[in-house]
Amino acid sequence: MDAETSPPSFETDIKPLFLRFDRDQMLFIFDLWEIEDVRTHSRSIYARLKSGDMPCDRSWPEEHVALFRSWIKAGCPD
Ligand code: HEM
Numbered sequence: 001m002d003a004e005t006s007p008p009s010f011e012t013d014i015k016p017l018f019l020r021f022d023r024d025q026m027l028f029i030f031d032l033w034e035i036e037d038v039r040t041h042s043r044s045i046y047a048r049l050k051s052g053d054m055p056c057d058r059s060w061p062e063e064h065v066a067l068f069r070s071w072i073k074a075g076c077p078d
Contacts, residue, residue: 007074010035014071017064022055039076046072 008014018032030037038045048054049065060068071077 007077008067008071010038010071010076010078013067014038017060017068019055025056035076035078042072042076 015033015035023032026032030041032038032045045054046065046068049060049068052059
């Protein structure tokens with residue numbers, strides 16, 4: 001999908017960015033495959049992605065961080 005022209009969707013665009021490993025490692029705080037959890041923690045998730053602090057074993061490419069930001073700006077749609 002094109003982040004510039006249409007809002008990203010959680011199911012199609014955002015959820016696939018969270019690997020099973022990420023999800024498993026973060027379950028002690030929230031579930032990265034559950035939209036309500038990701039909505040609730042969207043600001044702190046974004047801050048960690050942007051700083052390169054999370055995922056703990058690598059950094060997301062800038063286009064993935066930008067996609068997550070545009071999902072927040074669109075109101076965290078399904
Ligand atoms: C895209 C993937 C990930 C995202 C978006 C993410 C996001 C976050 C966020 C937002 C927090 C702070 C939660 C809070 O205190 O409320 C956090 C904490 C933490 N994460 Fe992740 N995480 C990811 C992947 C991982 C992975 C792969 C690991 C380990 C292998 C990991 C280990 C931890 C640990 C140990 C903490 C608690 C210590 C700390 O706050 O730094 N995370 N993560």
